[in-house]
Amino acid sequence: MLDVRGLRKVYEGSGRRVEAVRDLTFTVDAGELVCLVGPSGCGKTTLLKCVAGLLSPTSGEVLLEGRRVSGPPPGMAVVFQEYGRSLFPWMRVRDNVELPLKQKDLAKARRRELVSDALDAVGLADAAGAYPWQLSGGMQQRVAIARALAYEPDVLLMDEPFAAVDAQTRADLEDLVRGLWRQRGITILFVTHDIDEAVYLGERVIVLSSSPTVVQEQLKIDLPDERDQLHTRVAPRFAELRTHVYEQIQAAKRGAVPQDAKAAPPDVKTDRIPRVEG
Amino acid sequence: MKLLLQRLVFVLALPAVLVAVWWFASAGSTDVYWPPLRTILKTFPDVWTGERLIDDVLPSVSRLAAGYAAAALVGIALGTVIGSYQRVRAVCEPVLEFLRAVPPPVLIPVIMLFAGIGDTMKITVIASGCVWPILLNTVEGVRALDPVMAETARSYGITGAARLREVVLRSASPQIFTGLRQALSIGIILMVISEMFAASNGLGFTVVQFQRTFAIPDMWTGILVLGLLGFVLSVLFQLVERRVLGWYHGLRASTRRSS
């Protein structure tokens, strides 16, 4: 479904070169839920933007169903971390979800159907007429997810979607994403810096190294399909897996620290703010 | 009910006091330049008849509307182009900064050279004075498009005209309205003084005519009409703004509450 081959991205500007992503190769199969996890500032967002066709890689390529991605492909939807800035505040929830569909030349009745179905699926059927800023952060992110669902993408990309919501809401949203994935069989590539989240959600976890990024390890999550916040997170297997991923990330951090890490230009610096992991 | 009454008192008290002070202070006035308010009000219906409204107020307002609309169209269109391209902006900025700084009334004698003293001159004067605040504010608004919003639009295939209409112009609209508001007051100034310069009808012309013929109470009614016109236009503007930017005021109120 999704192939990333030898992806490399170097930022150049004002005389400095920063290699954000060195060499990444991985695939996501149809209907899979893959989590990408790595230390903060390891170029996850850069990678995701390359996959989404928002940035063009310096070398290597991204293939979606065998076709090379050179701009945002129609079969991909992105859910950004900054829900407050990715929803349009001048449109009501319904119109936010519908806007991308208008570009797809769908009949009005079909658009309505998709919008109400998507809002139902995220539990926001009642909020269709509200403005995004009238909703809580978690609800806004649900709207963003509904917009992506209604778009009927082949692949759904999620860029640390729950990093900015509180812990309770976060757990709810994780279950929502897993539920939608199981119901609808969508392919999801989920980027996060939270190890627990990656292990809890994913069928497979790809651990990335620090910048310049390579794939540190790929790990199959052999937890049962039926997961819930209460039992899964205390299961011994869950603890083993998260410990393993944690060790990998620690190893990644100790590993080759790039020379220019301290001299990053401002455009990639946001990715490097040190945060406490886990 | 009590609250409503209280608000009504607050709204009306000071204006009532001011009018009363004017009324009584000027009541016995023998100064030609400061006629009693009673005389001014008595003159009002005689001066501002239906005929006069059609002959003087209507042409003024139509010229203002035409010039203002042209300025809005050109300002927003050019501003969007300049704001969208960083290089175009860098090339144009110094020239625009200079042109904006020229006090708009100075344009009247220049435009009179080209366009004579007819309606074309006045509409051109109004348009060329109003265009700068609209243009520069549109540039700022378009430039400040949130990068996350821009990427969202791109990743969902919202491009071309839809991107312009649904994303770029909407996100710039608060700033565009700031420009439109500044332009409105400049437009009124230019409407009045372009008529004072050279005209055979219009509000500015009439008021100056009263002054030159020493019809002082008539002149005062003219000043009142100009004031009223300014007030009415500003109220209309606020109504439109509240409708178009309702989302923006709501958004600001909600961020202020949460911060």
Next chain:
Amino acid sequence: MRGTSAVLGAAGFAGFLALCEAVPRLGVVSEDYFPPVSRIADALVGEFGDEAFWTALGDTLTGWALGLTIAVTAGILAGVVISVVPYLRAATASTIEFMRPIPSVALIPLAVLLYGTELRSVLLLVVYASFWQVLIQVLYGVQDVDPLAEETARSYGLGTWARIRHVLWPTALPYVMTGVRLAAAVALILAITAELVIGAPGLGSRIAVAQTSQAVPEMYALLVVTGLLGLLINVGARTVERRALAWHQSVRREVTV
């Protein structure tokens, strides 16, 4: 980045000048209406050599500076009093909303009758127009005072004067600066307008004279002077605003955006 911008900007300006030179030379527009830049530059040099020009410039600046000073002082005083005295804000709101949009040029006939072409005519228009700019900004600024800071100040028993000095004024200052900047630009427009229309001495009346005597290049030269004056005032006001408020968040945000 900044270097490239400056080069592009300079190129843009040079292109603009070249265009203004070429358009009349190529006969697109008659030279009688739109003289080439070189002729305007000649006229400008001529103006610089004329003592009357400098007097006119001085008159305009006097009207501008005096009017602005009066408007700013009055605006700040009125704003603070309105915000500090209880109920005054609510009582004056409707009057302010009504008076503010009244175009100051409506007062031109009155100014002519009362003061003729004296400086006071100019001042009447300048002060009326700029006063509201300052007042409105002061009121906005005071509205922005953190109620918590205000309450804290009250609970520590700070008197009215101390509260104005330590709580209200620092919060309102950035807004006041914005008000002064806007008022400075408006004051210039009105000063020139008064001179142009009423005939009070200054650059405006000099332009009117140039117009009636068909001295087209001189008229354009004077237009350029008023533009430069406006530019200087804008840039100056912005610099002062930034210097004075380097610490303040709203300004910092404006710079980084």
